[in-house]
Amino acid sequence: MLQESNAQLNSTFYANTCPNVSSIVSNVIQQALQSDSGIGASLIRFHFQDCFVNGCDASILLDGTASFLSEKNAAPDANSTRGFDVVDNIKTALENSCPGIVSCADILAIAAEASVSASGGPTWNVLLGRRDSLTANQSGANSSIPSPFEGLSNITSKFSAVGLNTNDLFALSGAHTFGRAQCRLFVGRLYNFNGTGNPDPTISSSYLATLQQTYPQNPSTPDSFDNNYFTNLQNNQGLLQSDPELFSTSTGSRTVSIVNSFSSNQTAFFQSFAQSMINMGNINPLIGSSGEIRSDCKKVNGS
Numbered sequence: 001m002l003q004e005s006n007a008q009l010n011s012t013f014y015a016n017t018c019p020n021v022s023s024i025v026s027n028v029i030q031q032a033l034q035s036d037s038g039i040g041a042s043l044i045r046f047h048f049q050d051c052f053v054n055g056c057d058a059s060i061l062l063d064g065t066a067s068f069l070s071e072k073n074a075a076p077d078a079n080s081t082r083g084f085d086v087v088d089n090i091k092t093a094l095e096n097s098c099p100g101i102v103s104c105a106d107i108l109a110i111a112a113e114a115s116v117s118a119s120g121g122p123t124w125n126v127l128l129g130r131r132d133s134l135t136a137n138q139s140g141a142n143s144s145i146p147s148p149f150e151g152l153s154n155i156t157s158k159f160s161a162v163g164l165n166t167n168d169l170f171a172l173s174g175a176h177t178f179g180r181a182q183c184r185l186f187v188g189r190l191y192n193f194n195g196t197g198n199p200d201p202t203i204s205s206s207y208l209a210t211l212q213q214t215y216p217q218n219p220s221t222p223d224s225f226d227n228n229y230f231t232n233l234q235n236n237q238g239l240l241q242s243d244p245e246l247f248s249t250s251t252g253s254r255t256v257s258i259v260n261s262f263s264s265n266q267t268a269f270f271q272s273f274a275q276s277m278i279n280m281g282n283i284n285p286l287i288g289s290s291g292e293i294r295s296d297c298k299k300v301n302g303s
Contacts, residue, residue, distance in 0.1 A: 055284025121225030
């Protein structure tokens with residue numbers, strides 16, 4: 001059962017114990033963006049993939065031990081999550097400034113917001129006060145994280161299982177505007193869709209030619225956060241296999257109307273995205289005396 005966490009998490013959690021937490025996180029991310037302009041997308045993905053497995057508890061950051069397997073090696077995470085070093089750099093900076101105070105789970109939540117706002121996207125008040133898990137759940141990561149290879153009904157049910165609705169699904173899918181969707185996630189759609197030996201027929205032929213010609217080139221504006229994802233959907237230029245189904249008329253007028261709204265009104269998308277990120281950040285956090293504040297995000301204290 002999901003805990004209703006709005007009451008326990010709050011945006012001023014570190015006001016007295018680590019008042020500069022947001023600027024410390026932002027400074028590390030700004031430095032990282034200078035050498036890797038796509039790192040922001042990875043930091044959002046960490047928070048997303050963390051929250052869908054046992055809640056937002058930084059379980060995704062743990063290396064494996066004799067007693068549990070790491071989520072880093074789960075199918076949805078393997079090779080698709082880079083940026084662990086940036087999280088470590090953030091943690092080091094925070095430990096230097098306010099040791100033992102800021103959880104790794106909260107670092108992921110703050111880093112996601114900082115990455116979006118640094119790339120031209122919306123800002124929001126990040127709710128804080130999460131604590132860190134004592135274990136990881138690789139099988140949960142394999143079964144619970146929405147995959148770009150799935151159909152809309154499966155993805156919808158995975159969102160529903162963590163208390164998120166269709167509007168959250170569409171808003172959060174808009175993060176695909178941001179960062180280069182990994183080649184391995186869409187190469188099949190360009191050349192050998194579902195083993196047919198042919199490209200995915202839902203991709204417009206002109207876009208297909210562009211993708212094949214510039215492969216492994218990237219979608220429009222890959223390092224800025226905007227509503228191009230939804231414009232691309234309208235033009236049959238969705239990149240991941242799950243994308244076109246979001247704009248398929250067969251899935252119902254509600255889904256089409258959300259895409260049209262976000263495509264025509266970037267402000268509406270930004271507002272929905274910010275709210276959905278807050279909603280996602282509220283999934284089953286460890287609070288109070290549950291869990292711990294890890295001193296090293298990769299391992300449980302004392303291990």
